[in-house]
Structures are given as structure tokens and as C-alpha cells.
Amino acid sequence: MAPQQPDPGAPGTGDSNTADPAIDPGRFRRVLGNFPTGVAVITGLDQAGAPVGLAVGSFSSASLDPPLVAFFPDRSSSSWPRIAETGRFCVNILGYDQESVCRTFAVRGGDKFAELSWRSAPSGAPLLDGVVAWIDCDLEAVHPAGDHDLVLGRVRALDAGRSALPLVFFQGGYGRFSPLSLAAWEGDLAVQLRTADIARPRMEDLAARLGAECVASAAVGDEMVLLANARPGSSPETPTRVGQRIPFLPPLGTAFVAWAGPLARRAWLDRAGKDCPPATAAALEATLAAVRAAGYAVGRGRGWHGELNTVLAKADPTDPADPAHDAVRGLIRALPPGYESPAAPAPSGDGDGSPADELRTVSVPVFGRDGTAVLVLTLIGIHGPLGGPAAGGEDPIAALRAAAAAVTAALGGVQPG
Numbered sequence: 001m002a003p004q005q006p007d008p009g010a011p012g013t014g015d016s017n018t019a020d021p022a023i024d025p026g027r028f029r030r031v032l033g034n035f036p037t038g039v040a041v042i043t044g045l046d047q048a049g050a051p052v053g054l055a056v057g058s059f060s061s062a063s064l065d066p067p068l069v070a071f072f073p074d075r076s077s078s079s080w081p082r083i084a085e086t087g088r089f090c091v092n093i094l095g096y097d098q099e100s101v102c103r104t105f106a107v108r109g110g111d112k113f114a115e116l117s118w119r120s121a122p123s124g125a126p127l128l129d130g131v132v133a134w135i136d137c138d139l140e141a142v143h144p145a146g147d148h149d150l151v152l153g154r155v156r157a158l159d160a161g162r163s164a165l166p167l168v169f170f171q172g173g174y175g176r177f178s179p180l181s182l183a184a185w186e187g188d189l190a191v192q193l194r195t196a197d198i199a200r201p202r203m204e205d206l207a208a209r210l211g212a213e214c215v216a217s218a219a220v221g222d223e224m225v226l227l228a229n230a231r232p233g234s235s236p237e238t239p240t241r242v243g244q245r246i247p248f249l250p251p252l253g254t255a256f257v258a259w260a261g262p263l264a265r266r267a268w269l270d271r272a273g274k275d276c277p278p279a280t281a282a283a284l285e286a287t288l289a290a291v292r293a294a295g296y297a298v299g300r301g302r303g304w305h306g307e308l309n310t311v312l313a314k315a316d317p318t319d320p321a322d323p324a325h326d327a328v329r330g331l332i333r334a335l336p337p338g339y340e341s342p343a344a345p346a347p348s349g350d351g352d353g354s355p356a357d358e359l360r361t362v363s364v365p366v367f368g369r370d371g372t373a374v375l376v377l378t379l380i381g382i383h384g385p386l387g388g389p390a391a392g393g394e395d396p397i398a399a400l401r402a403a404a405a406a407v408t409a410a411l412g413g414v415q416p417g
Helices: 025-032 080-084 099-105 180-185 189-210 262-270 278-294 302-314 323-333 396-411
Strands: 040-045 051-056 060-063 068-071 088-093 118-120 126-128 133-145 148-160 167-170 173-176 213-220 223-230 245-247 297-300 358-367 373-385
Touching: 040 080, 040 099, 040 126, 051 080, 051 099, 068 133, 080 088, 080 148, 088 126, 126 133, 189 213, 189 223, 189 373, 189 396, 245 323, 262 278, 302 323, 358 396, 373 396
Parallel strands: none
Antiparallel strands: 040 051, 040 088, 060 068, 068 148, 088 133, 118 126, 133 148, 167 173, 213 223, 213 373, 223 245, 297 358, 358 373
8 A cells, every 4th residue: 555645625627616526536646756755754652552543645744833833634544643642753854765664554453553663752752763864743623524534633743763775665566766966876776786897907917016905885865875895815714894784974075976967976975964063164175175186095004994894794785774874973973074185284193003094995996988987996004194005016006997997998988077
């Protein structure tokens, strides 16, 4: 059962001032289905204290002063009246990967919370794990609206959840919203995997020559996905990084963003958060300019990378509610905005006895035919000073840039000016 679409109750268009009573319900649904809606689960406790919930596709903000939200439950719903009796509810905004949660709450009957994890919102209503946002409300008013009710809730508490795209209902199916400015990072992963296969021989050559690991990653939506790696003298017991997913958040990912268009750069910068200070935003812009000018991004010091790898090893990539994902995002956001800048001054120290400016990673993009960065090749574990040769005497930055340029040429790609 799909989330309920709102009944707009709007008059007809053109010269007529009244809606045609003969409009077929199926046609009405098909036409209104061209308007995409977000998907939310309304939760609460009934008079006996049992959790109750229903899925809706009609949630909206209604007023800033006072803060009100609205949704339209079906008047035949058996769940909403049990919530309404208590006068409190919580709106759970679902992420793109929570379609199964939506379907659980879109059916009638059964214990909808049996296999779900949740905690209590301030009102006591269930707050589902893994949602992208939640809004806790007191029931303000209920107005009849045809075969639905218009429910207004006065917001008492709210917060954003994990950083993820929302679940969207459109033309009878579920999907996710993809900002147009991020289209370069929403391509077919199969194409990026084939590109990684083209890069693999050069990655293996670099790993052997420089004694460092080389990985290929792609930016897909709100994550950077590691697609391939090559390591020198690795044993079968050494775990692979392939399949690891890292949040595509500032200040990481500059090798993908530095050559992108202004809208894509703006979208990446916006991920730093609405409360990002102007000085931090300016420093991130300066980092992108420095990466673009130098042709590569870097990472320094071994302490942070060791901590990241420890957290990633514990994270379950299939569970969006795993607390380790929040820990990874926290580690990324704690980095200085110039972390990946080749022009940034050396930090004051790493706290582990290693040189503060020790080069740990170098990242260079591979460009496709349209000038977008389809892959980023990264050398990990150079163990040398920034700008100096690796242990074997070869400049790792020059070697990686040459390899990336060769893969770009093999793809018929072009680096933007």
C-alpha cells in the first residue's frame, strides 16, 4: 500500500470555479502522482502505552510562527485515532534506504515495531532509528478534508538525524531525491567499476614501485565508495578496503569537487551544515582552489587515518542505524577545513611521534569525456615528507598524476580548464 496522497481540495482550472464531480479516482491519482512527495512515519503511544504508527506521503510544514506541521491521514485509518487520543505524535522522515520501514507501516494490523529499533522522543512517541529527521508535536487541530483529515501539529522538539537523502514517493514507486547539481556523482556505478578495471594495471604498478597502497574510489550520492585497491606484498589475511563507504562530507572529497561546476561545489559546501561559520566556508573554498591549482589533494599525519580505519572496521555498511556511521561523520567534521590542501601550512603536531607534515595520502582525479571526475586514485601510506620523494626515491605525486592522466586518456576524457 502506497503512502496516502493528500486531497488538495482545490478548484478546477480554467474558467470553471467548481471541481468536476465526475473525475475518475484512478485518473485523479495518476495525475497527482506526478508531484513527488516525501515519505514519513507518524508514531505515537496509545492510551495503553503501546507504540502505534502509520506511513504518510502528505507531510508538510504549515507555519513558522507558531511552528506548525501538517499531514493528511486517511479517515479509514485504524492507527491514527489511537495516536490522536493522546494528543501527541512524532513525525519520522525516512531515508532513501528505508523503503522496507515505510512498507511495514503502510499495511494494516500486525506488530509494526516487532523488528524495528527505536527510542523515545521527548513526547514519549517512538523515534525510529536511522531516520534523516524527526519532529515531535502536540496535536493542534484536526479538520475534515473529504476522505482524509487535515492534521495540524504544534512542534515542540525536532532535530536532523543521519546525513542521507530522503525517501521519495513518485508515480506509484519509491526512490530518492538527487539534486541536479550533484548529477555528476549519481552515475551508473557499473560504469565506474569498469573504469576502475581500466585503472587497475596502473594501480598495481604504482603499488609495486612506491611500496604503497593505491585505491580507486567513486563518489555516489552522499558517499565515497572504494571500488578497487592494489597493495604491495599483501598477504591473503590482510583485509581489503574494497566496498568501504565514507561519507562525502567536507573537508574530504576535494579531488572530486575541485574541478566541478559552481552548483556542484555549492552542494558539497552545503554539506558542512547550515551553521557552518563563514570563515570555515571560505577556508573550504580556498582548499578547493589550492587542489585545483596543484592538481592533487593530500592528507597528512597517521593518527587520524588510524582512528578512521579502526572505526570503519567496526561499522556495518548494511545497517544505516549503526552508531559507527555517526562516529565516522564526527571524525570527518572534526578535521580542519584545509586538511586536504597541498598549500596548507603544516599542523602543529599529530600526537603520535610522527612528523606533523608526513604525507599519508595523495589523491588525483580521473576525468571522463564530459570533464567530470569519474574516479579518484589515491596512494595511501607514502611515509614521506610532503613534496619529497618516497622511500624508493620516486616522487609519489608525480607518479600518481601520470597514472591518472594515462587512465583519463584511455577513457577519452578531458580535464576541465
